[in-house]
Amino acid sequence: MIKVGIVEDNKKIRNLIQRYLDMQEGISCGVAVDSVEEMLDYLKKKEHPDILLMDIQLPGMTGIEGIGIIKQDYPEIDIIMLTVYHDSHKIFDSLKAGASGYLLKHTSLPEIKEAVEDLAKGGAPMSPQIARKVIQYFNKPVTKKKPESDLTPREQDIVNGLVDGLSYKMIADRFDISIDTVRAHIRNIYKKLHVNSKAEVIAKSLRGEI
Incomplete structure (x- = not known):
């Protein structure tokens, strides 16, 4: 019962x-x-x-x-x-x-x-x-949330340029800034991401870590 x-x-x-x-x-x-x-x-x-x-x-x-x-x-x-x-x-x-x-x-x-x-x-x-x-x-697709990044929008633009294989000059032309400004952004990006090379920046971006 x-x-x-x-x-x-x-x-x-x-x-x-x-x-x-x-x-x-x-x-x-x-x-x-x-x-x-x-x-x-x-x-x-x-x-x-x-x-x-x-x-x-x-x-x-x-x-x-x-x-x-x-x-x-x-x-x-x-x-x-x-x-x-x-x-x-x-x-x-x-x-x-x-x-x-x-x-x-x-x-x-x-x-x-x-x-x-x-x-x-x-x-x-x-x-x-x-x-x-x-x-x-x-059944919802699992979307990996990108980690929070301290990069500014312009610094993120620079990273995207590096991933696209652009030289510093080509990045400067794309965003209408000077090469010196590009270099300054790169130094800040290296510091924020704790890396020492362009290859490491690109690798982090491709792994979704930026």
Whole structure:
């Protein structure tokens, strides 16, 4: 028997889900409350449910805050968020806090039942829209952030000229500055990058270290 609890402040939704689940073979839903605080009080006194269905926006403590406390004191309880929120911030905050599943409130009663059974078997039920966001998050291309450089924009121009294979004179012509000015920039670049040659500057640039 899978024992389920509900934390939902909408009485109509709470009662509907509780009645439906309690009618299903292999599932019992003996507790349905409207706040995390009430559920915590229940858990101190009664037999713990195996799974909690929990909303995020609740009176008092939020569902996300509640996950952390419940998982800390009762790590054996699995939690499925059942909420209207589908923004990435709340999804990942819930999962990081310890939620094992995430369903949107338009999920049908039979699908909620399937999610409970799936979680009891070791699954991680999610509404398709939520699963897609999770997949998109992990499929993001990893972009290496260039390290911060102390080079000025003009010094960076000079480095780009060196990488392009330009001589000091050609760099001076490209940026309409004197060769002496180019040399002064080069000396500053060497000092800032802790190098002693043009080849080292080019190598650092090609490795993405500038």
